[in-house]
Amino acid sequence: MFKVNDLKSTKPKLLWLVLPVVLIWGCNFAVMRVGVNDVGPFTLAAMRFFIAAVPLIFFVRRPKIPFWFIALYSLTFGFGQFSFLFSAINLGLPSGMASLLVQLQAVFTPILGFFVLRQRITLNTLFAIIISLSGLVVILFATVQSANIMPIVLGTLAALSWGASNVVIAWGTSRNYDYNPVALVIWASALLPVPFMFAAISSNELQGVGVMDIVNVLPSAIYLGLIATIIAYHLWVKAISLYNPTNVSPFSLLIPVIGLFLGSFIFDEVLNTTEIVGCILVIGGVIVHIINVRRSSSVKKAQMNH
Template sequence: MAPKDLLLALVVIVVWGLNFVVIKVGLDGMPPMLLGALRFILAAFPAILFVRRPQIPLRWLLAYGLTISLGQFAFLFSAMAVGMPAGLASLVLQSQAFFTLFFAALFLGERLRMANLLGLVVAAAGLALIGLQGERTLTIAGFALTIAAAAMWALGNVITRTLGKVDLMGLVVWGSLIPPLPFLALSWLIEGPQAIESALRGFNLEALLVLAYLAFGATLLGYGLWSRLLSRYPASQVAPFSLLVPVVGLTSSALLLDEHLNGAQLFGALLVLAGLLVNVGGAWLDRRSRARAA
């Protein structure tokens, strides 16, 4: 990878890793469903005026927007609102890699390989160890909701695979049109009009900066640079960089939010990262061996 593109990859990882700290700050002054609605309103407008709509059927655009955008962030924001630490959220959310394998096998007929299963077992042990810590530094509800967010992300990944070669940036921008209305409806029903009014009345510069970061940084800049890298290099060369997201997430949350893992959680985090590494590395080795055989 060229040095310039390597730098871009690291920019994406830092932006996505810090994203969890920013979410935590945003949730201090805004309820989760309203935060989700405003994030995707800003991500969609005015970007749809400059980014071409992907050439896919409307039903697939809806499916993408309802899973990877609405579903993932409704669960993630709710998880962090009820006590999931930012750093652990960045780590546990990476279980989407294994949900993606499962859903791809279930819906697309893709075959699970030994490295996938081994990585899954190791990462599952780490997640179980983190979850068993219970109320010490996280809530069971927060942990379960983060797992649900990972599953929704994985469903979105499977939808993207089904679409085949598609403009990722266009998919992200136009997919951002789907979540705002459902998010607003959920905010009205769950959080109530008084919470919405109170959050909007208290809207300040900090809230604006949070939304700008989530919409323009984590969504448009992050996915824009990521899609550029995927267009230049094989996915097997780009995907491993995502393993660094929870490293940045855990480090930034410790430095900026004073979140710290206990010994058992640290060991669990290392197991999750090891499982992800086995999964990615095993898939890479498998592709290399098949290429040589061909």
């Protein structure tokens, strides 16, 4: 089984790790919107992480890392990110805009990485992020008039939590924590159903939720729990561990492009000309980032050969 330190000498291609994640998480937001229509946001989150943890936790050993590290990752990647995100969608944030707002993690991750880990932000990375963020600003300018402020604030807090979880992973790598990423995701997920169910009970969210509602939401919960959590976060954690969060996080800026088009296609969330221009800028920034990563990798290989 993969361990973080096992592949440092034989790194898989970064694109092979992150592009499947982009596709999975791009579809994520449409699935979330369907799910919260059947049950509330906290109930859906509890089901998601229960499915992600059980029964796999009985077959996967707990990572040999401090429990507080697992709990901190669980708090940031799970409870923080998805309590804010699901609540925002439940309050009416369109799925396309939700996929857009959480990509502010690409800004929060390098900033947090700089302050917490003293990680350097190159001018090339900064330039690529500025291009993509300009696309996000264009899209936000086109869509913010149709949404109230609270869902937008919650979506932004979800992005901050995601960025914090990226830095947690990078900090663990800097401490030479050796673990299987799947095991980390499964054990972190196992800590989440209880607090999410407590939040659901405290908010009276379970009132009126019947057996058929649970049955109807199962496909969404299974997608979110197995595909979007176990598979996607396994690849994401592996990528961050091998390439550091500053190199990896800008790829997620492709996710809102998929989210916006799916929202338009499935839910008739109108995608106007301004939003399309913003999407093109987002893609352009990611392309610049990919070229920079490949160029820097080539330079490092040449230096090592000499």
